[in-house]
Amino acid sequence: MAINDHISNLLARLRNAQMARFDQLEVPATGVLQNIVQILKEEGFIKGYRVVAEKNLSRLRISLKMTPEAGYAIKGLRRMSRPGRRIYVGKDDIPTVKNGFGVAIISTSKGVMTGEKAKKLSVGGELLCEVW
Numbered sequence: 001m002a003i004n005d006h007i008s009n010l011l012a013r014l015r016n017a018q019m020a021r022f023d024q025l026e027v028p029a030t031g032v033l034q035n036i037v038q039i040l041k042e043e044g045f046i047k048g049y050r051v052v053a054e055k056n057l058s059r060l061r062i063s064l065k066m067t068p069e070a071g072y073a074i075k076g077l078r079r080m081s082r083p084g085r086r087i088y089v090g091k092d093d094i095p096t097v098k099n100g101f102g103v104a105i106i107s108t109s110k111g112v113m114t115g116e117k118a119k120k121l122s123v124g125g126e127l128l129c130e131v132w
Helices: 006-019 031-042 115-121
Strands: 024-028 046-053 058-064 077-079 103-108 111-114 125-131
Touching: 006 024, 006 031, 006 058, 006 077, 006 125, 031 046, 031 058, 031 103, 031 111, 031 125, 103 115, 111 115
Parallel strands: none
Antiparallel strands: 024 058, 046 058, 077 125, 103 111, 103 125
């Protein structure tokens, strides 16, 4: 099955895995998805991930972070820029997500990074998604 928007697919699978109370999930591996999942790991939204290589297909196996009291670490996900409507932000227009409790993920000329890191480096780019 061909996937047109890998980022939306990742966010939907994360949301669905949490609704079904799964511990882990798998998504097709791409470079951008690997960067996004790495950011989610660094920011503490997931436990970890690894690349599972099969014959001609590689997949990302993502372990979700959950505590019995608070539930899953990811409370919400929102795809901002999409194939039908791209959203670009300048260095001064990078949004703050949920008063700093969330993270904006931006694709810049220096790679995929969080909004805070992009502000420090004074670069703008395409606003991919927001996670809180």
